[in-house]
Amino acid sequence: MRKSRQRFLAPMVAVSALVLGLTACGGGTETAGSGGTASRPAEKIKLTVGLFSDFHYAPLYEEFKKTHPNVEIVERRAQFNDHHTNLITQLTTGAGAADVVAVEGGYIGAFTPVPDKFHDLKEYGLDKRESEYLDWKWKLGVSNDGSALLGLGTDVGGLAMCYRPDLFKKAGLPVDRDEVSALWPTWDAYIETGKRFVAGKVEGAKFTDGPGEHFRAMVEQAPIGFYDAEYNIVAATNPDVRKAYDTGVKMIHEGLSANLAAFSPPWNTGIAKGSFATMVCPAWKTGTIKDQKPGEGTWDIAAVPGGGGNQGGTHLMLPKQGKHPKEAAALIDLLTSKESQIKLFKEASALPSLPALYDDPAVKDFVNPYFGNAPIGKIFTDAARSLKPQPVGPKASDVLQAIGDGLQRVDQGKQNAEEAWAQALKDVSRIK
CATH class of the missing domain: 3.40.190.10 (Periplasmic binding protein-like II)
Structure with missing residues (x-):
């Protein structure tokens, strides 16, 4: 990182600085036909994804484009501290936030008190995923008042x-x-x-x-x-x-x-x-x-x-500034799917948030040759199972x-x- 401070010593701006008044922007990409007999090409859409490191999402973007060929995905990366403090500023000023943003676990409590700044993922059917998740990880993505689902978890930071x-x-x-x-x-x-x-x-x-x-x-x-x-x-x-x-x-x-x-x-x-x-x-x-x-x-x-x-561990969220929440929510759904979480575990050691995968041989039996063939699947899933949030x-x-x-x-x-x-x-x- 550019700064010499430890990652967890991230400076934060007071949550009270988040001003009220953001309004939801327009929806998805209707492909209406003329008189119901012919359809026009799908609207070209650009989704921005705000991250604080390389999440190894590039192959998953290509998977998404197979079902959403009209969508261009552009990543915006900033240093860990800057990413989160910039997001607070963007929500405060009402401009500049990405369509999809990653929020690390140490910061999630700064955003769950202000559900009016984010699209509610329940509106796009993502609340159906609740049974897949570690209970505590799911709850971290819910607004403090319980009214809205603000983020879906990507990974957890099982300790070793x-x-x-x-x-x-x-x-x-x-x-x-x-x-x-x-x-x-x-x-x-x-x-x-x-x-x-x-x-x-x-x-x-x-x-x-x-x-x-x-x-x-x-x-x-x-x-x-x-x-x-x-x-x-x-x-x-x-x-x-x-x-x-x-x-x-x-x-x-x-x-x-x-x-x-x-x-x-x-x-x-x-x-x-x-x-x-x-x-x-x-x-x-x-x-x-x-x-x-x-x-x-x-x-x-x-x-x-x-x-x-x-x-640590991260959630993906949708600021209300985003103009294409339907497509952005679909992207979050894919990036956090079982298949994607297995791929990201193997590629980037991102331990899944979905406990059913802890018994999947693809995770449980995975060894990492870069670390002396360490059985990281067992090591990290054992750590995650023992967690008392x-x-x-x-x-x-x-x-x-x-x-x-x-x-x-x-x-x-x-x-x-x-x-x-x-x-x-x-x-x-x-x-x-």
Whole structure:
């Protein structure tokens, strides 16, 4: 990414900035005949799709065009932070939004309170898909008032831990993924493994990239995270949040952190060059690793400490600014279909949102040769099955940023742990 901040530390604009007054635009592509005896060619339509990375949709667009030959599809990509903040601005000003937009799980709570800004997918029959979905994933795409279906889920971020067998071997640690998984059933055990890695004195490599993504994983494994069931911010009083923070601080104090912000250029380089030996690895991040071209078999995949979980995952939504919602909804239907989710899992490690696929051999038995023939189907579906979803409030990313910034200050030696925690809570208290 262009910015050096971690992906989850994405700045957000207040939801209250979304102004009212968007009106739905025109519908689909009628092919009326003259007097009912002759038809004119279908109207040429251009659909724009706003994404924050390469979702590997190009072959699926070609599938869509077979049934919609009059539709041209154009992708617009922006960096992760920019994509979401730009979307908020576009909805506020009433102009500039794509016909189809991707919204990542950390941001979905910023848009579900404003269903008037989006087309209701129920109007295009997509509510028939509900029984296919993980219950919690479906509910994330429903407006807060329950009136509208705003988005269909593409993937979920089943959690694992990616590691470098070559660096583990140099440190005298096991390299077999089952043995590696057994090293860290808990986060405390993960830190103890990190201390063994440090003792191995592997030149030029730290045990992990940084504490921020680990902190997020630990919080998201808890029953309650930054919000309670009534959507009140409880980060300051939730003991699981403080425990995750303290564990992140311990990683820093034990010398395990490479102090690299996820998705920054140095972090990308570190993936390829071996600057760190482990990182929290939701399913989609294996695609990020592969994009850095570290070499086949350089990275492998083990279980995540703490017993599974989810990080990230996306929904596709239709801003009301779109002029062709019928065709755009049909495109969302195809991009999220069972067949498409299987293809995207194999191509981009996008773990399906449809639990029936977790027992499909095409997913369950899939191995990835780029990661040492890791059985990623089993690893990630096991993680997804173990997930106990928690409430996701509209300012979750703001809270995450505030506490993540505190961990960064500790990692950079700018504050001690208590000073950074106190400042983080003060920053959280300003979030309304």
